Amino acid sequence: MKFSDLVGHKDIAQNLKNMVDNDRIPHAILFSEKPGYGALPLVLSLLQYMFCKNKKWMADQQEEGGLFTAESNNKEDTAETESNRRGVATDSCGICSGCKKMMDLVHPDVHFVFPVNTTQLVEKGKKAPIDMYFGLFRELVKRNPYFSEQDLYRQLGLENKLGIIGVSEASWIINKLSFSAYEGENKIVLMMFPERMNAEASNKLLKNIEEPTPGTFFFMITNDPGKIIPTIRSRCRLIDVPPIDETSLAEGLKKHSNLDGQAAEMWAGCSLGSYGKAVELISQSDESAGNYSNFISMVKLSLDKNLPDLLNLGNDLAALGKEEQKAFFINGLETLRELYAIKLNLPEIAYVNPVHKEELTTLGRNLDIKFFPICADYFNDAISCIEKNVNAKFVFCDLCNRLYLKV
Numbered sequence: 001m002k003f004s005d006l007v008g009h010k011d012i013a014q015n016l017k018n019m020v021d022n023d024r025i026p027h028a029i030l031f032s033e034k035p036g037y038g039a040l041p042l043v044l045s046l047l048q049y050m051f052c053k054n055k056k057w058m059a060d061q062q063e064e065g066g067l068f069t070a071e072s073n074n075k076e077d078t079a080e081t082e083s084n085r086r087g088v089a090t091d092s093c094g095i096c097s098g099c100k101k102m103m104d105l106v107h108p109d110v111h112f113v114f115p116v117n118t119t120q121l122v123e124k125g126k127k128a129p130i131d132m133y134f135g136l137f138r139e140l141v142k143r144n145p146y147f148s149e150q151d152l153y154r155q156l157g158l159e160n161k162l163g164i165i166g167v168s169e170a171s172w173i174i175n176k177l178s179f180s181a182y183e184g185e186n187k188i189v190l191m192m193f194p195e196r197m198n199a200e201a202s203n204k205l206l207k208n209i210e211e212p213t214p215g216t217f218f219f220m221i222t223n224d225p226g227k228i229i230p231t232i233r234s235r236c237r238l239i240d241v242p243p244i245d246e247t248s249l250a251e252g253l254k255k256h257s258n259l260d261g262q263a264a265e266m267w268a269g270c271s272l273g274s275y276g277k278a279v280e281l282i283s284q285s286d287e288s289a290g291n292y293s294n295f296i297s298m299v300k301l302s303l304d305k306n307l308p309d310l311l312n313l314g315n316d317l318a319a320l321g322k323e324e325q326k327a328f329f330i331n332g333l334e335t336l337r338e339l340y341a342i343k344l345n346l347p348e349i350a351y352v353n354p355v356h357k358e359e360l361t362t363l364g365r366n367l368d369i370k371f372f373p374i375c376a377d378y379f380n381d382a383i384s385c386i387e388k389n390v391n392a393k394f395v396f397c398d399l400c401n402r403l404y405l406k407v
Contacts, residue, residue: 001044001103001145007252007275008244009038014136017048025050028209028218030194030236032225035148036276039221039241040192043059044145045092046219047188048102052092098183105138108182111189112137113173115149115163115196119156130169146276149198149223151192153323162387163196170201174208177216185215194220195227202229210235243273253278265382270351281353291331292356296363298332298400302407303366310404314396325386325395329379339364340372371407378402 003013019025031039049055092099101107114137116130133156140147140155146157153163173189181187197205209218209232218236225233244252250268252275259267259282271278280288294317301310306353317328341350343364353358378399385395 001041001048003045003049006041006045006120007038007256008248009241010248012239013040013045016042017049020046020050025217026237027059027212027216028226028236029220029239029386030220030233030256031221031239031241032223033221033223033241034243034274035223036146036271036274036278036280037241038146038241038275040141041149042241043190043219043221044102044141047107047190047285048092048094048099048380050186051098051102051107051109051184053096054093056091056093062406092138105141109184109187111173111176112192113165113169113189114152114192115165116156116169117158117161117163118211130172144276144279146274146279148276150323150327151276152192158321158323162193163193164407165191165194165197165201167200167204170197170204173205177208177213181215187216189212189216189218191220193216193222194232195222195224197228197232199229202232206231206235218248244275245273249273249275250276253282257282266354272351291328292335294328295332295335297360298403299363299367299407301398302403305404307400307404309395310400314400315393318392318396320392322386322392325392326383330382333376333379336372336375339367343367343369343372367407370382374406375403 003017006013031043033039094103102110105112111132113130114133114319116133117129119128136155136157137152139151142152149163153161156163177187177189181201208216212218221234222228225238246265246268249271250261250264253267254261257264257279267278267282270281294313297313298310301313317325320328335356338350338352338356339360341347342352342361382395382399386392
C-alpha cells in the first residue's frame with residue numbers, strides 16, 4: 001500500500017515519511033486507534049516506503065526539461081540532482097521487488113504477530129503455531145485492511161474464544177529476530193492488538209522492545225493502550241490515530257465502494273470517522289443487523305416488563321461466542337449513544353443510520369433521560385466480565401434483571 005492510497009491522515013503520513021527520510025524512526029511505535037480508523041494502512045504504507053528500492057521523487061512529477069532532468073552531461077549537476085532527489089521523495093514506487101513483497105505481505109523481514117487460540121486448524125485442545133494462520137491473515141488484510149478484532153477472530157475461526165499473544169508467540173518473535181535481515185538492514189515486527197499479550201509474553205519481549213538490535217523496529221496497533229503493561233507502553237512512541245475527517249472518508253467511499261457523492265457523504269457522517277464501520281454499515285452485515293435488532297428487542301422487552309421473554313433473549317445471546325457477545329455490547333453502546341443524542345434533540349451529532357432513524361426516535365420518547373448513563377454502565381460492566389471469562393449466562397441474566405428493574 002502506498003501513502004497515496006490512504007484514506008485521510010495525510011499529516012500523519014507526512015510525519016512518518018519524514019522519519020524515514022531523516023533516519024529518525026523510533027525503535028518502537030504504538031499506534032492507538034478505534035476500530036476502522038486506519039492505523040494498519042498507515043503502518044503498511046510506512047513499511048512499503050521503508051523497503052522501496054526506487055522511491056518516487058519530485059523529479060518524476062516534472063515535465064521534461066523541468067527542475068530535474070533525467071540526464072546531465074555535467075558531473076556536478078548530476079551530483080546536485082541526486083542530492084536534491086534525496087530530499088524530495090514523495091512515495092514508494094509500487095513496482096520494485098520491495099514494494100511487491102510488501103503488497104503481497106510476504107516480505108521476509110516483516111514479521112506479523114496477532115492474537116491466536118485453539119481452532120479447527122489443529123486437533124482439539126491444541127493451539128496451532130502462528131505460522132499456520134498467516135495465509136488467513138493475509139487474505140483478511142488484502143480484503144479489508146480496516147478490519148476489527150472481531151473480524152480477525154472470525155477469519156481465523158476462533159469461534160467463541162478470545163485471542164491471546166502468549167509465550168509461544170513471544171518465543172517465535174525472538175527466534176525470528178535472532179537471524180540477520182534477508183534484505184537490507186531492517187527487521188520489523190508488526191503486532192496487532194498487543195493488549196492481548198499475557199504477562200509472561202510481555203515480560204519475555206520487554207528486553208527486545210527496550211533495547212532492540214540496530215535496525216530492529218516494533219510497530220504495534222492497539223484499540224486499548226490502557227491494557228498494555230506500563231513497562232512496554234512507556235518504551236514506545238505513542239501515535240494517536242484520530243477519526244478520518246468526513247470529507248476524506250466520503251472521497252474514499254466514493255472511490256472504493258462505487259457510491260455517488262450524496263450516498264458517500266451520508267455514510268461518512270454515520271460512521272464517526274471509521275472507514276471500517278462505514279464499510280460495515282454499507283454492507284449491512286448479518287451480525288451488525290442482528291446486534292441492532294437484539295438491542296432494540298432488549299430495551300422494548302424491558303419497557304414492556306416482559307421478564308420471561310427478556311430472559312429468553314439473554315439466554316440466546318449467552319449461547320453466542322465471546323467475541324460475538326462483545327460485538328453485541330459494543331454495537332449496543334453505539335446505538336445507545338444515538339438514542340441519547342436523539343433524546344437530547346441533537347440530531348446533528350447522532351449520526352444515525354437513516355434506516356433506523358424513525359424507530360430510534362419513537363423508542364427514545366419512551367425512555368427516561370436517566371436510563372442512558374445507567375445502561376452504558378451496565379454494558380461496560382458486561383464487557384469487562386466477558387473479557388474476564390465470567391460465565392456468560394450469569395452476565396446476561398444479571399444484565400436482563402438490571403434492565404427490567406431500571407427501565
